[in-house]
Amino acid sequence: MRYVIIGNSTAAVGAVEGIRSVDGTGEIILISKEPEHTYARPLISYLLCGKTTREKMRYRPADFYTKNKARLVFSEVTRIDAASKTVTLAGGQLEHYDKLLVATGSRPFVPRMDGIETVEHKTTFLSLDDALAIQTAIRKDTQVLIIGAGLIGLKCAEGIWEQVQSITVVDLADRVLPSVLTPDAARLVQRHIEEKGIRCILADSVQSFDGQQAVLKSGKTIAFDLLVVAVGVQPNSGLIKEAGGAVNRGIVTDERMQTTLADVYAAGDCAESFDLTTGTQRVLAILPNAYAQGECAGINMAGGAKEYPGTAPMNAMGLLGLHLVTAGSYDGTPLIASPTQSDGGYRQFYEKDGVLNGFILLGDIRRAGIYTSILKDRTPLAQLDPKRLLERPQLLAFSKADRIEKLGGVPLGH
């Protein structure tokens, strides 16, 4: 059996480990556009602030490929031919596959902005190369303009905080982290980062660039030395689309992560997932999802049986000392009347159709996974003790029978 994996990041690693849990001998070839040992992509901001190193940010140990008998090829795939079961590499070389995984991830979305070609120092923030480019570009007196106040933009800001003269973040949305926070929670995060000296300009966007100056729609002008475009990402789904496979926003797969093309699988940021909290197929470009999909694909490629029925968006991040965790969707009834806590933290929960559909915790994030499990398991809240559940995450909110099952305690009288 010959497995070819296009990609070398989280979903690809998940697939290698998934394949090897079933098939110890089949040939595995990973084709990577980035000439790097697999690295933990979200750590690029930690690399900037010195909390990790090139070596420590390896996603798997140095012997990962040899141990898994996987061959890593540095090249770009230009074409998939599902009929002849081959992929074409940038140099024209063909690689045959028995099972193919597309784990091509996503690429930065760079909107059309007038005059952007006049900006000398500009980058996106998604790859190690981007981080290295920023590292080279910044000095103590650098003024940085970041377009996008989402997870990527704010992590970039954290990464270079105190290493540059100023950081200004501009977003079209009226709040920071618009995809993961509600307006009132976002205000707390905004206040926190503004206290740290990061300037936020919201509900505004760039009208035009002229060299080292940006003119915003509001008429404001911002002088900068380095521009970081962190507006968002889009799935790398082109190879599947050109090969005739179904693509919506991302690559369409079944529950076994197989695309509509025979023997071709897809996983990670390039593929769609079923979001249990919205009931829709969507791209959930988050790392745990990429690993789980990759592993599921790998197991199925190797002849095992595994289904990935769906998941929920979830994000955990620290931002200049403030920790926040979020999960699910905020479509539903808020359960906390006063979500802002006296210590500056925040807790809110959303109930829909009798289940926990989403939550946001800022500050005290301890044991938050208990909430995530209730959300993902769609546990009816009626089976839980709601007062205890909302007080703090605790297993005491579950029934005695559930607790005994979870902790393995022998039943009474044993």
Add this chain to the structure above:
Amino acid sequence: MKRIYVNEAWCLGCHLCEYYCAFANSPCDDMVKALKGVSINPRIQVEGGEGIHFAVSCRHCEEPLCVKGCITGSLRVKDGRIVVDPERCVGCYTCVLSCPFGAIMPSDTGVVQKCELCVDNAGGEPLCVRHCPNGAIVFEERGAEA
């Protein structure tokens, strides 16, 4: 593999397991010196209220969501145990958001900590188990696992 199991019917809620955990994971070989004046942050934590008590620590799951979701690769399965490499953890707390038991938590340094069954610090017999006065925490091979 031997795992820790907890029987809430026998838990007295005395919290001794928490103190022994903190001692086991301290660099000190004298419990008094290790814990005197210290606000402990143990890897096993007693929950309770209204006459019910039980200790919660890592279940060393067969399908560990913390390991699979770890953004750095610093959580891994080693001989069936789930262990963390504190040198590589950056404290993002994705694992805290993933663990259904609330059994992995920030340490005093900001990276995460969890029960590693005392293999590296107390010779493989978890101190919480050895010192539980009522046998509410046991360390057993129960088989019937993949």
